[in-house]
Amino acid sequence: MDQTQALEALSMLCRRLAGAPVLALTGAGISTASGIPDYRDTEGVRRGNAPMMHQEFVSSLQARKRYWARAMVGWHGVVQARPNPAHEALARLQAAGHVVSVVTQNVDGLHEQAGSRDVIELHGNLHRVVCLDCAATLTRAAMQTALEEANPSLQDVRAVLAPDGDAQLAARFLEQFTLPLCPACSGDRLKPDVVFFGDGVATHTARAALEATERAAVMLVIGSSLMAYSSYRLCLEMSRQGKPLLAINMGRTRADALLALKVRQPCEGALPWLADQLGAA
Numbered sequence: 375m376d377q378t379q380a381l382e383a384l385s386m387l388c389r390r391l392a393g394a395p396v397l398a399l400t401g402a403g404i405s406t407a408s409g410i411p412d413y414r415d416t417e418g419v420r421r422g423n424a425p426m427m428h429q430e431f432v433s434s435l436q437a438r439k440r441y442w443a444r445a446m447v448g449w450h451g452v453v454q455a456r457p458n459p460a461h462e463a464l465a466r467l468q469a470a471g472h473v474v475s476v477v478t479q480n481v482d483g484l485h486e487q488a489g490s491r492d493v494i495e496l497h498g499n500l501h502r503v504v505c506l507d508c509a510a511t512l513t514r515a516a517m518q519t520a521l522e523e524a525n526p527s528l529q530d531v532r533a534v535l536a537p538d539g540d541a542q543l544a545a546r547f548l549e550q551f552t553l554p555l556c557p558a559c560s561g562d563r564l565k566p567d568v569v570f571f572g573d574g575v576a577t578h579t580a581r582a583a584l585e586a587t588e589r590a591a592v593m594l595v596i597g598s599s600l601m602a603y604s605s606y607r608l609c610l611e612m613s614r615q616g617k618p619l620l621a622i623n624m625g626r627t628r629a630d631a632l633l634a635l636k637v638r639q640p641c642e643g644a645l646p647w648l649a650d651q652l653g654a655a
């Protein structure tokens with residue numbers, strides 16, 4: 375696609391967004407420019423580590439150790455990540471009233487950092503930790519302190535970051551790893567407050583996302599292949615309500631057949647342009 379075609383596609387998208395309350399649905403593609411890796415390639419195929427399965431995490435101490443050891447060394451990559459121009463443009467569009475709801479599949483907290491309000495986080499937030507036994511919560515930063523205090527020998531290990539804060543780590547490090555216990559009940563089932571594979575979206579979050587479809591006249595999908603059913607079902611719901619679905623996405627999506635328009639451009643270039651055109655200061 376040459377530059378004229380790219381601009382023409384963006385202009386079409388802009389016309390369809392003007393004046394309509396927009397529901398923005400974002401996925402990993404909006405955070406790749408912030409250094410958070412994408413789960414899937416442009417064909418929607420998963421890459422990287424096998425995902426942590428919810429049931430395995432809940433039932434296996436070994437799985438929890440593996441997760442937290444990797445998460446400890448991968449955390450530097452998460453805390454260093456900053457919102458990019460796409461997050462910032464979306465926050466501007468929300469402040470100006472064009473975007474009425476932001477629903478995200480991401481767990482990185484970058485929308486809030488960029489200034490978006492009332493973000494509906496379908497898959498939770500990596501910056502919170504919850505005890506599965508007593509429901510106590512702590513910040514991920516406090517968990518990191520506990521992890522590093524319990525594992526001083528791992529502190530200087532740096533590892534390749536995966537999308538859910540997971541990382542690649544050699545088996546020999548896992549053998550030395552000590553899992554911090556819950557500060558409230560001393561249980562060993564502290565879990566990041568994110569939805570692992572095999573678990574469902576929290577009921578109140580799913581309801582909030584469905585309500586967001588009712589407030590919007592159009593949905594803009596940004597950087598998501600929509601392979602997760604929790605986001606795909608929102609597309610089905612918009613479609614059922616007769617509302618158009620638009621997308622800024624580099625690759626294939628599960629909802630391609632439902633899309634009125636798809637712009638194949640990096641969102642960190644497209645969204646700031648749209649925000650400027652729509653007069654979002």
Ligand SMILES: [Zn+2]
Nearest residue numbers: 505508556559
């Ligand atoms: Zn506890």
